[in-house]
Amino acid sequence: MKILFLTVIIMNAIWSHPYVEKAVAKSRHSELAIVIDDFGNNMGGTEEMLNLPVPLTVAIMPFLPTTKEDAKLAHKKGHEVIVHIPMEPLRGKASWLGPGAITTNLSDKEIRKRITRAIDDVPYAVGMNHHMGSKATADERVMRIVLNVCREKGLYYLDSRTTDKSVIPKLANEIGVPYLENELFFDDIYTISHMNKKARELERLLNDDENHIAIGHVGIAGKKMVQVLNEYIPVYQTESTIVPLSELIPSFDMIDKQVP
């Protein structure tokens, strides 16, 4: 009886949530997580993006002027927060990375310290992905430490696949960190026509029963990205349910376990 009562409460709580209500009504099959990178530095389109009427996954860089403000606002508006950790790329200067960056010349102890502090600096974070990182994410020593800290803190890892030599899938599996992989970047070129083309490509991908993950950015083209999402979100909702990333991980939290 107690269990039934609890289930009723939980189901009521889930169904009364505005996003889920729509989803249940239309019984869609595929699930889509939209991740937006580069929050934390008062980037272009921040406010407009957080006002979109669906649960986004918001990747926030640590130790920046609006890190905490963006995380609190995102959480308040029902978005999921993850840490967007700057990591060393193959090309480009370390100075582009921002504070607390993970580079391959750091000691084990320093990497552990930086990752722990970064997680602590971003309120409400339940996962992590990386900013740049084509060199660091191919380095087994570095990523083993990063993923061990994620496991200890209960975070999942989204691999945005900035290199095809990423060691993250192998290590995440070995260490036991929930792992997700990006499928599509909306804005790898900052023009409306390119972003529309990628948005249409995603629309075609939603015609199945699979989970899908796509990444966009705030920043230079942040307002354009919001414009494209505003146009395509209603289209995506006819084919899929838009969910936070953690909903794509079976049993990531208690609510997932309670949904039949």
Ligand SMILES: [Zn+2]
């Ligand atoms: Zn980034």
